[in-house]
Amino acid sequence: MTTFPKDFYWGGATAANQCEGAWDEDGKGVSTADHMTNGSHRVPRRFTAEFKPDLYYPSHKAIDHYHHYEEDIALFAEMGFKMYRMSIAWTRIFPNGDDEKPNQAGIDHYRKVFKTCKKHGIEPLVTISHYELPYHLTEKYNGWASRDLVDFYFNYCKVIFTEYKGLVKYWLTFNEINIMTMSFGGVFAGGMRSSDSAFDFTVKETSENRAVRFQALHHQFVASAKAVKLAHEIDQENKVGCMIAGLMSYPYTCDPQDVLLAQQKNEFGNFLCGDVQVRGEYPAFANRFFKENNIVLIWAEDDYQTLQAGKVDFYSFSYYASSCVSHDPKVNEASGNMMMGIPNPYLKASDWGWTLDATGLRVYLNMVYSRYQIPLMVVENGLGAVDKVEEDGSIHDSYRIDYLREHVKTMGEAILDGVELIAYTTWGCIDLVSAGTGEMKKRYGFIYVDNDDEGNGTMKRYKKDSFAWYKKVIASNGTQL
Ligand code: BG6
Numbered sequence: 153m154t155t156f157p158k159d160f161y162w163g164g165a166t167a168a169n170q171c172e173g174a175w176d177e178d179g180k181g182v183s184t185a186d187h188m189t190n191g192s193h194r195v196p197r198r199f200t201a202e203f204k205p206d207l208y209y210p211s212h213k214a215i216d217h218y219h220h221y222e223e224d225i226a227l228f229a230e231m232g233f234k235m236y237r238m239s240i241a242w243t244r245i246f247p248n249g250d251d252e253k254p255n256q257a258g259i260d261h262y263r264k265v266f267k268t269c270k271k272h273g274i275e276p277l278v279t280i281s282h283y284e285l286p287y288h289l290t291e292k293y294n295g296w297a298s299r300d301l302v303d304f305y306f307n308y309c310k311v312i313f314t315e316y317k318g319l320v321k322y323w324l325t326f327n328e329i330n331i332m333t334m335s336f337g338g339v340f341a342g343g344m345r346s347s348d349s350a351f352d353f354t355v356k357e358t359s360e361n362r363a364v365r366f367q368a369l370h371h372q373f374v375a376s377a378k379a380v381k382l383a384h385e386i387d388q389e390n391k392v393g394c395m396i397a398g399l400m401s402y403p404y405t406c407d408p409q410d411v412l413l414a415q416q417k418n419e420f421g422n423f424l425c426g427d428v429q430v431r432g433e434y435p436a437f438a439n440r441f442f443k444e445n446n447i448v449l450i451w452a453e454d455d456y457q458t459l460q461a462g463k464v465d466f467y468s469f470s471y472y473a474s475s476c477v478s479h480d481p482k483v484n485e486a487s488g489n490m491m492m493g494i495p496n497p498y499l500k501a502s503d504w505g506w507t508l509d510a511t512g513l514r515v516y517l518n519m520v521y522s523r524y525q526i527p528l529m530v531v532e533n534g535l536g537a538v539d540k541v542e543e544d545g546s547i548h549d550s551y552r553i554d555y556l557r558e559h560v561k562t563m564g565e566a567i568l569d570g571v572e573l574i575a576y577t578t579w580g581c582i583d584l585v586s587a588g589t590g591e592m593k594k595r596y597g598f599i600y601v602d603n604d605d606e607g608n609g610t611m612k613r614y615k616k617d618s619f620a621w622y623k624k625v626i627a628s629n630g631t632q633l
Pocket of ligand 1: 167283327328397470532536579585587588594
């Protein structure tokens with residue numbers, strides 16, 4: 153017996169800058185993501201203000217989904233997808249971000265993509281801003297640090313909500329907006345200026361940077377709320393969600409100090425953004441944080457009303473792994489200050505050091521649902537791994553099937569717990585460029601793409617073993633795992 157509702161949205165997810173390529177075609181402008189080089193697990197990606205001929209910028213080619221979308225969506229349909237989460241590249245619609253008129257070729261492109269989805273009975277779920285914005289907005293306005301971006305984003309939303317009315321019903325305003333609470337979030341998620349630099353995820357910040365970043369986050373909250381209201385006005389059928397990186401922190405020990413730290417991490421990392429977008433106001437603990445860090449947010453007169461009027465319809469999040477936190481400096485030092493936290497002695501980890509923790513997904517689902525009681529979507533989940541293509545073109549990715557199976561099981565349990573879960577779109581349903589490392593070899597897909605870390609390959613698509621497995625999962629609505 154399945155625990156998944158009969159109209160459950162099974163599917164997969166991608167992001168424009170990680171899959172489209174065609175970075176300068178059909179009038180597209182340059183985005184912040186186009187300035188990021190490739191890297192690896194050990195070597196950070198770099199952000200360069202000028203393009204350097206000896207460096208490789210993976211978004212420029214990616215997997216060329218821009219030209220392969222029909223073939224790719226047909227493959228998703230073959231697996232039985234009910235939903236395809238994708239993002240629109242803002243630079244295809246407004247190449248500079250502050251242009252007076254939108255780029256017709258960009259509008260036409262996504263119309264074709266959405267029509268293709270509809271033809272196959274797939275519901276698009278569209279991320280309006282996924283880790284990129286027109287680079288011109290970075291150069292001229294310092295990205296989201298400027299309140300002007302609220303208006304530019306609003307104009308962009310107006311165009312896409314109007315143009316795709318009737319084709320797209322589900323929208324996400326910002327991908328993993330809570331990354332802005334972290335030191336590296338300003339450049340990555342806020343499009344804020346950076347000199348040529350290595351992209352260090354563990355970077356320490358100054359109090360000044362932090363204040364600017366939280367102001368930028370506030371601007372994103374306001375922009376998101378305005379978008380929600382506008383979406384509802386343009387089409388009553390529209391449903392708009394927030395998208396939060398599901399960062400699950402565990403106490404490293406049962407020392408109350410560790411427990412407290414884990415609670416604070418979960419609140420600060422997840423609920424600060426969740427509360428503003430779901431409840432329309434900052435949580436109480438945020439005030440203490442702002443006060444103690446000398447952060448004085450600048451509010452426009454009507455910001456409070458705007459946030460209240462723009463509460464999201466559903467809560468979506470990504471979930472990959474959990475991490476441990478400790479108040480003990482010695483434990484922290486021994487872990488080497490890893491981005492993914494202190495290794496958990498009870499869990500194994502992927503080749504990239506991400507823990508394999510399906511139970512954490514159930515904990516997270518329950519934690520969030522008991523706080524908000526609105527429909528939830530898991531819009532990213534998956535295993536980044538190296539895949540080997542056999543001579544006959546087959547790819548035996550049993551490790552990926554194992555990972556996904558365990559997560560589907562815990563989602564089923566969470567539904568039994570009473571959680572209203574309506575969608576599951578696995579990350580990188582087709583191999584794409586890794587956001588964190590810029591690699592191709594960190595693959596997540598059911599579909600293999602012949603392309604390597606330097607952009608060499610035929611771009612030919614191959615079905616992995618997980619392709620047939622996921623097809624069966626969807627056809628049986630989660631009973632045949
Ligand atoms: C999420 C992002 O954080 O994780 C995606 O929304 C990203 O864009 C995904 O690709 C997986 O991370 P990575 O670094 O393995 O690509």
